[in-house]
Amino acid sequence: MSAQRRVPGQLSRGQAILRGVVLGLGALVFLFPFYYMVIGSLQRFPDTSLGGIFPNPANITGANYVAINERINLFSGLINSGIFAGGVVLGTVLFGMVTGYALAVLKWRGRGATFALALLVQTIPFQLLMIPLYVMIARDYGLGDTHLGMILPYLINSTAVVIFRQYFLQIPKELFDAARIDGASELRVLWQVAIPLVRPALVTVILITFIGPWNEFLWPFLITKEASLQPLAVSLANYISTIAASTTNPFGAMLAGAVVLAAPVVLLFIYFQRFFVSTDIGSGVKG
Amino acid sequence: MSSETLGRSPGVASPRGPAGAGSRKRPVVQRVFGKNPLGALLSTPYLIFLAVVFAYPLVFAFYMSLHDYFFSAPGAVVDRPFIGIDNYVAALTDPQVLQSFRNVGVFLIINVPLTVILAIVLATALNRVVHFRAFLRVSFYVPYVTASVAVVAVWLFMFSGNGLINNVIGPLAPDPSWLINPTLAMPTIALYVTWKQLGFFILLYLAALQNVPNELYESASTDGAGPIRSFFSVTVPGVRPATALVLMLATITGANLFTEPYLLTGGGGPNGASSSPVFVMYQEGLQQGKPGFAAAIGVVLVIIVLTIALLENRFAGGKEE
Incomplete structure (x- = not known):
């Protein structure tokens, strides 16, 4: 050559x-x-x-799977993880999408500041907020050992807000103007023009929003003491740190639990990997 | 504010008569919230969320760190005296806290440069690949999307005294083994986190690589530069903003270290050799009931981390265009 x-x-x-x-x-x-x-x-x-x-x-x-299920209830762990992650996804899609729309399409006072905040909060280490959040949520609001207390600090994913904004920005302005000339109200424009057009973004956002809480350990670990309410990541971690030493094949049972915890996300990710687009997620962090 | 908005100001609208009070309201709303007040309305839930989950706890953390704060029954009125910087003095003279800061320093020195170098090299290699692209992408991202608790289990298995790694390297196996060795525990955790997070940083670099103009590669090629040469003179400077971002995010993630020392080394062992500031915050603040002390550690940690991040940003030249 x-x-x-x-x-x-x-x-x-x-x-x-x-x-x-x-x-x-x-x-x-x-x-x-x-x-x-x-x-x-x-x-x-x-x-x-x-x-x-x-x-x-x-x-x-297959005995390891039976063994781990006897120590920690895999089914209720999966359900709790699902409620936690599902609640966060729901909150992010409901509130994050309309915020993204407001940031991209509508002109209002405070828009620039809100966008700057969405980027800024992504750099605040959660751990600084850990102690005050624990005091607020578990002690003042009495939400310890509840799903709501678990979900609250993650309710709206700021990365997702920025990704939604990015997608709404890519929709040609003429489409919105045409709908407005036809007499559609702003809410109608959002509901009937904008949202149907960003459907591909939904998959990306749901994917990245879902894996955060599903994998999260520290916060649900702090806020749940009752085993029946713990997400799988927390109950498996408890097993690893305390119970494992007292069993016959600790590694086997531990790894069986790890497979159960990892499998849903890995399979979802493989199935939807083409929606895991580098440019979208990159823009979600840096704006 | 646009002229259209001005045209609809109350004085001009009044001749419209009967609609009166109703039509006068809108311009007021628009004067306060801008042309599309709906924008402010739609963003309200998010702004409330930020206030409750970020702004208030941030102020609260600072308040706590300056007071003799302790847990009490909900609703009970208790006196929590202002004690100035006592918590900070106590934290910064506590050998356990100082050791945790040193540990995280070791972590960052290994993790951050390794992350940047590996991510940029792998992203560049992945960028123009034609065959097995989907397979490679999935395999690079999979550790990042999987729960740390799950992958910690397999790392414990591989790096245990009698584990696969030691069996493979045979006589070179460290004694005591990796995670229970005071010198090696923290570097092993740093390696683990590099491996776990790398996919995300590869992804950021891949996004940045799409913005490097092809003409630059063409002219480099015309000037006789080979792929290695154009990697250093086109790719590396071209993704500089991404490098600044990666440095900052890797530093922040590293300073947040908790799960790994908690599980991989059984709570920052051996003898605190792999404990992290966040782990100490958890122990002192929630287990020992000294939230003020823990909040002070948190404030110091964030100040140090943000200073490092700003310095990195400055030296990597993070300004975009």
Whole structure:
């Protein structure tokens, strides 16, 4: 391949191979722990030797899943995680979408400041707010050990607000003007013109909003003491930190719980991965 | 305010007569809230949310840190005297707190540069790939979208004394093993978090790479630059705003460290060698019932983190256009 004919950015053969090796190695390092999680969760006796990487029919069992389910109620954990994440998704879609619309399409006083706030709050470490939020929500409002107390600090995802705004900005202004000339009220414009057009954004927003609370540990850990109300991430963490040592195959049961916690998000993510678009999410953080 | 709005001011509207009071209201609303008052109305829930969940707790945290704050029964009237900077003095002279700050320093020194370098290299490699694109994207992002509690379980399994990693490296296995070794515990956590978060930062770089004009690569190529050369002279400067953002976000995430020391090293072990400021805040503030002391740690932590983030932003030249 001569230098003149080379398309910019095109690699020589050696460089292309190098890039392939880098990417392949990267994929292996990222994926292997997940594979190993599944393998480990199916082992009757933990096999940490090199050979243990491969499934061994003589050592396969589903008993770990039964064992973890006896210690922590997987079903109620999943339900609680679902209510927590679902509540946050609902709040974000309801309130975040109309805020995004107001920020992108309508002209009102305070618009610039609200947008700046949406970006700013993403840089405030939650941990600074942890103690006062705990005092407010658990002690003053009496919302400890409730789903509402869990959801409240996450109710509207600011990244999602900014992504919604970005999508509404991309809709040609003429569409709104045409509807207004036809006599549609602003609310009608929002409901019948704008929202149907940002439907693809909904999937992206739901996806990124869902994984936050589903995976969250610290806040629900602080706010729920009652096991029957704990999301799966919290009850599994409690199992890892306290009960695991007293069981026969602690790693097997731990990994079985990890598979149950990870599977819904990983499957959702694989199914909807084409909506996980870099430019949208990038703009959600930096505006 | 536009001329259209002015044209509908009360004085001009009055000749319309009967509608009277009703039509006079609208311009007032518009004068206060701007051309489309609906915008303010639609954003009200979000603004209330920000006030309740961010603004108020922020002020409250600061208030707590300056008072002898303690938990009491809801509704009980108790005296919580103002004690000035006593909480700050107590926090900054507590060896446990100082150690946690040093630990997070070690964490950031390993995690932040590693994150930036790996993310930019992998994003560049991924950007123009044609085959297996979806597969590679999914595999790079999967650790980021998975719960830390779940992946911590498999890291515990792999890095335990008798685990796969030690079995693979054989005689090179550290003694005591990774997570119970005072020197290695924090670096192992830093590696874990780098691995876990990398997908998100690759994603930010991928977004930034779409904004690097192709002409720059073309002219670099015309000037005889190979791919390596154009990586350093076109890609790296081209994604500078993203680098500033990644530095800042990685620093903030790192300073928020809690789940990993809590679970991977069984509560900041061994002997506090991997405890983090947030972990100490949890222990002292909620377990020991000293929220004022914990709030003071939080304020100091945020001031340090924001200072580092601003410095990084300055040196990485984060100004966009």
